[in-house]
Amino acid sequence: MADLTKSRCSLLERDRTVLLPQALEVLNLSRKSYEYGQTGLSDALLTQQSVQAVFDNFYTDILAYQTALGALEQAVNVPLSMIHNTDVPKTP
Numbered sequence: 427m428a429d430l431t432k433s434r435c436s437l438l439e440r441d442r443t444v445l446l447p448q449a450l451e452v453l454n455l456s457r458k459s460y461e462y463g464q465t466g467l468s469d470a471l472l473t474q475q476s477v478q479a480v481f482d483n484f485y486t487d488i489l490a491y492q493t494a495l496g497a498l499e500q501a502v503n504v505p506l507s508m509i510h511n512t513d514v515p516k517t518p
Contacts, residue, residue: 431498434491441484449480 456473459465499506 431491431494434487434494437487438484438491441487445480446484449477453477 460470
């Protein structure tokens with residue numbers, strides 16, 4: 427159960443630090459390309475749709491992470507906010 431939570435956390439971190447910034451950069455470049463007449467409206471809209479899909483997946487990953495945390499709390503029968511074990515090494 428803890429491995430699943432850790433895995434979900436890693437996905438969120440990757441999304442937040444890599445995928446979302448890249449998607450926003452692609453969207454920005456697509457808008458500029460459309461503004462300067464280098465691409466058509468359909469290409470700009472397809473890019474917008476793709477970026478929206480990246481954000482949708484991010485929100486789905488947030489939900490999965492929160493669900494995994496809830497399942498972990500149920501498994502240990504203690505709210506995770508009450509667990510203060512300093513002997514566990516911190517993940518990088």
